[in-house]
Amino acid sequence: xxxxxxxxxxxxxxxxxxxxxxxxxxxxxxxxxxxxxxxxxxxxxxxxxxxxxxxxxxxxxxxxxxxxxxxxxxxxxxxxxxxxxxxxxxxxxxxxxxxxxxxxxxxxxxxxxxxxxxxxxxxxxxxxxxxxxxxxxxxxxxxxxxxxxxxxxxxxxxxxxxxxxxxxxxxxxxxxxxxxxxxxxxxxxxxxxxxxxxxxxxxxxxxxxxxxxxxxxxxxxxxxxxxxxxxxxxxxxxxxxxxxxxxxxxxxxxxxxxxxxxxxxxxxxxxxxxxxxxxxxxxxxxxxxxxxxxxxxxxxxxxxxxxxxxxxxxx
Amino acid sequence: xxxxxxxxxxxxxxxxxxxxxxxxxxxxxxxxxxxxxxxxxxxxxxxxxxxxxxxxxxxxxxxxxxxxxxxxxxxxxxxxxxxxxxxxxxxxxxxxxxxxxxxxxxxxxxxxxxxxxxxxxxxxxxxxxxxxxxxxxxxxxxxxxxxxxxxxxxxxxxxxxxxxxxxxxxxxxxxxxx
Amino acid sequence: xxxxxxxxxxxxxxxxxxxxxxxxxxxxxxxxxxxxxxxxxxxxxxxxxxxxxxxxxxxxxxxxxxxxxxxxxxxxxxxxxxxxxxxxxxxxxxxxxxxxxxxxxxxxxxxxxxxxxxxxxxxxxxxxxxxxxxxxxxxxxxxxxxxxxxxxxxxxxxxxxxxxxxxxxxxxxxxxxxxxxxxxxxxxxxxxxxxxxxxxxxxxxxxxxxxxxxxxxxxxxxxxxxxxxxxxxxxxxxxxxxxxxxxxxxxxxxxxxxxxxxxxxxxxxxxxxxxxxxxxxxxxxxxxxxxxxxxxxxxxxxxxxxxxxxxxxxxxxxxxxxxxxxxxxxxxxxxx
Numbered sequence: 126x127x128x129x130x131x132x133x134x135x136x137x138x139x140x141x142x143x144x145x146x147x148x149x150x151x152x153x154x155x156x157x158x159x160x161x162x163x164x165x166x167x168x169x170x171x172x173x174x175x176x177x178x179x180x181x182x183x184x185x186x187x188x189x190x191x192x193x194x195x196x197x198x199x200x201x202x203x204x205x206x207x208x209x210x211x212x213x214x215x216x217x218x219x220x221x222x223x224x225x226x227x228x229x230x231x232x233x234x235x236x237x238x239x240x241x242x243x244x245x246x247x248x249x250x251x252x253x254x255x256x257x258x259x260x261x262x263x264x265x266x267x268x269x270x271x272x273x274x275x276x277x278x279x280x281x282x283x284x285x286x287x288x289x290x291x292x293x294x295x296x297x298x299x300x301x302x303x304x305x306x307x308x309x310x311x312x313x314x315x316x317x318x319x320x321x322x323x324x325x326x327x328x329x330x331x332x333x334x335x336x337x338x339x340x341x342x343x344x345x346x347x348x349x350x351x352x353x354x355x356x357x358x359x360x361x362x363x364x365x366x367x368x369x370x371x372x373x374x375x376x377x378x379x380x381x382x383x384x385x386x387x388x389x390x391x392x393x394x395x396x397x398x399x400x401x402x403x404x405x406x407x408x409x410x411x412x413x414x415x416x417x418x419x420x421x422x423x424x425x426x427x428x429x430x431x432x433x434x435x436x437x438x439x440x
Numbered sequence: 441x442x443x444x445x446x447x448x449x450x451x452x453x454x455x456x457x458x459x460x461x462x463x464x465x466x467x468x469x470x471x472x473x474x475x476x477x478x479x480x481x482x483x484x485x486x487x488x489x490x491x492x493x494x495x496x497x498x499x500x501x502x503x504x505x506x507x508x509x510x511x512x513x514x515x516x517x518x519x520x521x522x523x524x525x526x527x528x529x530x531x532x533x534x535x536x537x538x539x540x541x542x543x544x545x546x547x548x549x550x551x552x553x554x555x556x557x558x559x560x561x562x563x564x565x566x567x568x569x570x571x572x573x574x575x576x577x578x579x580x581x582x583x584x585x586x587x588x589x590x591x592x593x594x595x596x597x598x599x600x601x602x603x604x605x606x607x608x609x610x611x612x613x614x615x616x617x618x
Numbered sequence: 619x620x621x622x623x624x625x626x627x628x629x630x631x632x633x634x635x636x637x638x639x640x641x642x643x644x645x646x647x648x649x650x651x652x653x654x655x656x657x658x659x660x661x662x663x664x665x666x667x668x669x670x671x672x673x674x675x676x677x678x679x680x681x682x683x684x685x686x687x688x689x690x691x692x693x694x695x696x697x698x699x700x701x702x703x704x705x706x707x708x709x710x711x712x713x714x715x716x717x718x719x720x721x722x723x724x725x726x727x728x729x730x731x732x733x734x735x736x737x738x739x740x741x742x743x744x745x746x747x748x749x750x751x752x753x754x755x756x757x758x759x760x761x762x763x764x765x766x767x768x769x770x771x772x773x774x775x776x777x778x779x780x781x782x783x784x785x786x787x788x789x790x791x792x793x794x795x796x797x798x799x800x801x802x803x804x805x806x807x808x809x810x811x812x813x814x815x816x817x818x819x820x821x822x823x824x825x826x827x828x829x830x831x832x833x834x835x836x837x838x839x840x841x842x843x844x845x846x847x848x849x850x851x852x853x854x855x856x857x858x859x860x861x862x863x864x865x866x867x868x869x870x871x872x873x874x875x876x877x878x879x880x881x882x883x884x885x886x887x888x889x890x891x892x893x894x895x896x897x898x899x900x901x902x903x904x905x906x907x908x909x910x911x912x913x914x915x916x917x918x919x920x921x922x923x924x925x926x927x928x929x930x931x932x933x934x935x936x937x938x939x940x941x942x943x944x945x946x947x948x949x950x951x952x953x954x
Contacts, residue, residue, distance in 0.1 A: 128833060158832065161891035186889060187750075225831045229891045231777045233701030233784075235540050259704075304465070306516045309540025332465035332491075332517030336544050336778050393650075409825050452809075542778075561795055561853040564694070582857070589809060593801040600853050604860030605936070 129169065129220040130157065135191055137215050140273035144244060145210055146183070149192045152218060156189035162251040163228035163341075166192065168205075169220040172212060175369075176205035181247035181341075182224060183274055185254035192221075195273050197244040228315070228341045230255075235309030237263040240299055240324050242292065242316025246274050248341055249315065257281045264302060268295035292320060299324055303331035315341035353429035357381070358400050359440040372424035372435075381439055383424060390426035397422050402435035404428075452590055453530070455548045458521050460484045465517030467493040470507050470532050472500045477523040477549040500528050504535055511539035519545055525552040526617070527568060530595040537592060554617040558586050559596040566596050574602050574613035583610060627680050627847050630906050634676055636665030638902050639879050640910075641839040645919035647928075653826060656837040656883050663912050670720045671835060671883050672713055672767055673898050678740055681768045681790075681849065688789040688850050689765075694797040695789050695852070698760045698773075702785040705773050706760035707750050708887035709894060713763050738766055760785060769896040772796075774804060774827070776891060781827055783807055784892075790849040790899045792842050792878060793856070793933060811931065827893055830886045840880040842932045843941075847876055847901055863936050871944045872905035875937065877917065904941075908948055918945035 136148035151157050160182060170176040180194040196209045213219070228248050230237055237256060239249050246267050256263045263285055267275065270288035279286045289295040303312075312333060314324045321340050328338050355364045355372065357379075366375040373395055376383050385395040390408030399422050406416045408423035415421055422435070429435040458477040460467065467485065471478040474497040485493045494510070496503045511520075520541055522532040529548050536546045555569040558577075565579025570586060577584050577599065584599030591598070603610045630638070640662040659666040689695055698706055714736055718727035728735040735746045743766065747754040755762045764771050764787045772786035781804040788796035799807050804827065808820055830836070844851055845862035866874060878901055885894040908914045921934075922942045929938050 159889050160832075161889055223831070223833050224888070226891050229776065232704070232775055232890065232892075233699075233777075304515065304517065307540065308511060308514050308516060308518065310516050329463060332463050332519075334463075334542070334544055336542055337516060409822055559798060561798065562855075562857060564797070589798070591798050591802065594798065598795070598798050598853075601857050601860070604856045605864045606861070 129222055132157075132192070132219055132221055134213060134215050134217045134219065137213070140195060143198045144195055144273045145198070146193055146195045146273070147209070147213065149194065149219065149221065150190065157192055158223055159189055160186050160224035160251070161226050161229055162186050162255040163230060163248045164224040164226040164251065165228075165248075166194070166224050167222040168194070168209075169222075170205045170208045170213070171219070172205075172208040176208060177222075178205035178209075181228075181251070183247040183250040186251045187254075195244060195247050228313070228339070230313060231311045231339070234311040235262070235307055236311075237261065238302055238306055238310055238312045239263060239265040240295070240312070240314045240316070241265065241267040242295065242320040243269070243272060245314075245316030245320075245341065246272060246278070247315075249313075250274055250278060252313070253278050253281050253286075264306075266295055266298050266302065268292055295320075296323060296327065300327055300331070303328055303333065311337050311339065313339045313341075350428065353431065353433040353435060355429070356401075356434040356436045357439045358436050359438065362440075363434065366428070371426065372422070372428060376424060376437075376439070383439075385425060390423050393423070395423055395425050397424055398438040400436040400438055402433055403430040404435065405430040452588055453533075453548070453592075455529075455550060458523055458547050458549045460489050461519045461547065462490075464491055464519040466491045466514070467519055467521065468496070468507075468510060468514070469493065469521045469523075470496045470503055471522070472497065472503050472524040472528040472532075473552050475524060475551045477551040478521075481521060481523075500531075503528075504531060507532060507535050508539065511536065511541070514539075519547065521547045523549045523551055526550045526554045527557050527595075530557065530590075530592075534592060534595040543592070556586070556617050557596040558584055558599040559591065559594045560584060561598065561600040566594070567599070570597075571615050571617050572613040573616050574610060575599070586616075627677065627684075627849075629847065630902055631676060632909075635902065635906050635909060636662075637667045637675070638662060638665075638906075639667040639839055639881050639900055640877075640907075640913050640916075641841045641879050642916050642920050645916060646923045647841075647920045649928075652838045653823070653836045653884070654838065656835040664910050668837070668881070671716055671885065671896060672720070672769055673881070674717070674721050674724060674740070674768065678768060682741065682766065684849055685765060685787075685789045692854060695854075696761050696764065696787040697796065697800055698758060698785040699801070702760075702773055702775065702890070702892065703752070704750075705775070705785060705887055705890035705892035705894075706758070708890050708892065709771060709773070710759045710763045711749065712885065712887065712894065713767060741766060761787070767896070769898045772895040772897065773887075774893040774895065776828065776893060779828070780804070781824070781893060788852060790897075791852040792840075792844075792880070792899075793851055793853055795853040797854070827884060830884060830893060832886045832888045836884045838882050838884075840882060842878050843934055843937075844876045844878045844901060845874055845937075847903065849899060849901070863933060866937050866940075868940055868944060871937075871941060872908070873903055875904050875941060876901040877904070877907055904944070911949075911952055914945055914952075915949050918942060918949055921945070 131152040132149040133152050134147055135150040138146045140146050165179045165181045167177050167179045170178055180196060182192050183195050184193040196206050198210045199206045230252055241249055249265055265285060266287045268289040268291055270290050275288055289298055312328055314321050325338055350368045352368050353366050355366055364375055364379050366372050373383060383395050393410040399420050404419055404422040405428045407426045410423055458481045469478060496506050520536045522529050529550050533546055555571045558567045558570045560577040560579055562582060563580040565577060567578040573586055574583050582601045585602035587598040589598040660668040714727045717725040724740050726737040732749045734749060737744050770788050770790050772783060774781040775784040783799055783802055786796050804824055845866050848859055851859050881898045883896050887894050907917060921938055929935055
């Protein structure tokens with residue numbers, strides 16, 4: 126939380142009409158961290174408002190000289206991908222957060238069956254590099270053919286990478302593949318929600334237990350960080366909690382001395398009493414009853430439901 | 441050594457019971473001895489199962505060997521059902537896990553003797569068919585307390601020397617798993 | 619599995635006592651998810667501990683030799699399941715990087731691309747190797763590095779919304795067995811611990827570990843007591859250390875009975891995504907504890923009020939009352 130790495134946009138390459146690849150090199154020459162396959166980085170995209178958008182690292186996991194990401198332009202999104210396409214140029218400096226992984230492959234799986242739709246192929250670039258290096262069997266089906274990054278994947282292990290013209294052809298191949306995997310194979314899927322749902326349903330029909338099916342979940346851990354106000358009851362002071370800070374950070378910046386240990390919402394140390402307003406609980410410490418009562422909050426991760434003011438029993 | 445521990449939270453194996461998994465593509469059953477659980481399962485399959493069902497029964501070593509062979513040629517979508525004596529069930533589960541199955545692809549039911557296998561912490565030998573809370577180790581002869589901690593990898597329960605602190609000072613063994 | 623006679627260790631110097639991770643913040647003890655940010659020095663009232671993930675102290679050479687002795691007698695104390703190869707290299711990188719940075723007088727690491735040159739001046743080791751290439755090290759990589767650490771190290775593979783203990787070394791454990799627990803899930807390993815499930819302590823710890831990202835490191839402490847200044851109290855050798863619990867005499871408590879504290883760290887490893895759990899064990903005799911009056915008073919209160927199920931689980935049953943009495947006598951004499 127808060128740590129970023131400054132990178133220089135070393136190259137910009139269009140991989141198709143809507144897809145742009147950025148090569149990000151460290152600004153100060155220190156190697157970038159190695160990462161595990163399936164990792165993403167949150168890129169702080171500059172603009173009117175800084176957007177924090179996650180993008181899969183589409184390069185080998187030992188790429189410490191530079192990272193590559195592929196950004197698909199979404200016109201109905203929050204604007205981050207548009208900003209990347211319209212404003213980010215070679216030579217620009219960006220801040221990125223260190224790699225995190227919410228889509229790691231099962232290490233030790235006998236084989237991996239990978240299914241990608243469109244830009245969903247990006248996390249499988251790092252998978253493919255790792256699996257080839259480890260000598261682990263895999264089978265990747267993707268659509269559409271000639272889509273972004275396919276050219277890079279194909280030579281890694283030609284007999285394992287299968288391009289399909291469209292979703293219909295992809296699903297037909299997936300149905301056949303689901304019946305032909307050795308025990309111990311794991312299925313990983315990344316693509317548009319409808320496509321992932323279709324693959325999930327097919328897997329179930331073919332007897333795959335849910336524990337063998339893994340979907341890319343691009344959800345940032347704690348959810349949106351909308352701003353709100355806080356009133357400290359004992360002094361009457363009002364504070365604004367911004368979208369880039371936690372309640373705990375805002376309180377600390379205002380000089381409040383709140384005890385803490387983990388700053389992750391688990392240990393209970395930073396618990397504060399709520400006198401008014403509705404907490405938006407994001408911790409794993411309070412019990413269901415305590416959350417429902419709404420008279421306590423863990424400020425390290427939790428926020429206010431609405432604009433506030435959230436009234437805390439503090440000076 | 442065993443005060444205050446909730447049995448609900450130990451590592452003891454959870455046996456879901458044999459019931460046909462309607463989502464499975466193929467059903468493989470191993471039972472030594474083949475008893476009521478298997479009978480019920482086969483009847484259920486005959487009534488409303490889909491996908492082939494294969495039953496392996498008979499001599500334990502033979503069944504385990506045939507099980508490993510079958511699994512080596514099997515694909516995802518298979519469910520393994522294991523029933524019979526406690527010791528056999530755990531050993532067969534291990535064969536299944538070694539072949540690449542996950543624990544949730546294996547359904548188990550102990551419907552014969554509950555006598556269990558115990559792993560000796562000191563000499564690593566496995567003592568088979570233990571029914572009492574204290575039992576002599578088949579490897580080193582130490583009298584082992586059978587602890588409520590189970591390892592899928594060893595397919596056995598943990599045993600350690602019951603009178604390690606004061607040699608000869610032992611609780612009375614009780615028959616608990618017959 | 620019994621080893622030849624163990625080397626007799628020396629006690630703690632005053633400097634070591636000043637760095638002792640005295641674990642009690644209050645006059646009573648109960649399980650909590652007592653996780654805090656790591657690498658921050660913590661005061662114990664007379665000095666500080668906790669600035670580093672791997673701690674090298676005056677006992678280094680003794681403990682390395684002791685680890686060698688235990689592994690020679692029982693190689694199964696160190697095991698790495700095949701799919702944990704990459705995690706093993708993560709540990710090599712993590713430990714060599716931190717040790718060379720935190721103890722430059724003892725360790726150096728030269729990095730050139732994939733090439734590494736490691737120097738351990740305490741053990742006279744000079745080793746060049748290629749990252750991720752097992753053949754360039756004289757031992758399996760995990761074993762190679764942990765034989766240069768005082769910590770026990772456990773590795774958890776994260777898969778299927780669960781964490782599995784799939785590699786580790788345990789030569790200095792407090793009555794558990796790596797060989798038995800290897801392959802178990804996090805919750806299964808803690809099955810036998812009283813109260814932690816119902817209290818919610820364990821589920822919270824579990825969720826915390828699953829969400830742990832690469833970067834921030836956390837730590838917690840654990841404690842028990844050991845009769846004799848003995849590090850290897852694993853279940854495998856219970857018959858060696860068990861009798862000491864029963865033959866401890868009142869007048870020996872100061873010298874023989876030790877407070878045993880584990881400092882545990884939680885680190886997400888970058889290449890394998892595994893969670894690493896180094897455990898460093900510290901022993902201080904009750905005589906050493908009594909050199910800090912506040913510690914002696916607090917320990918007396920903690921032991922006097924410890925619930926029976928925790929007393930039994932921690933193995934203190936035979937001598938808890940006697941020890942409380944011994945501390946009470948000393949504390950009263952000092953106060954009077």
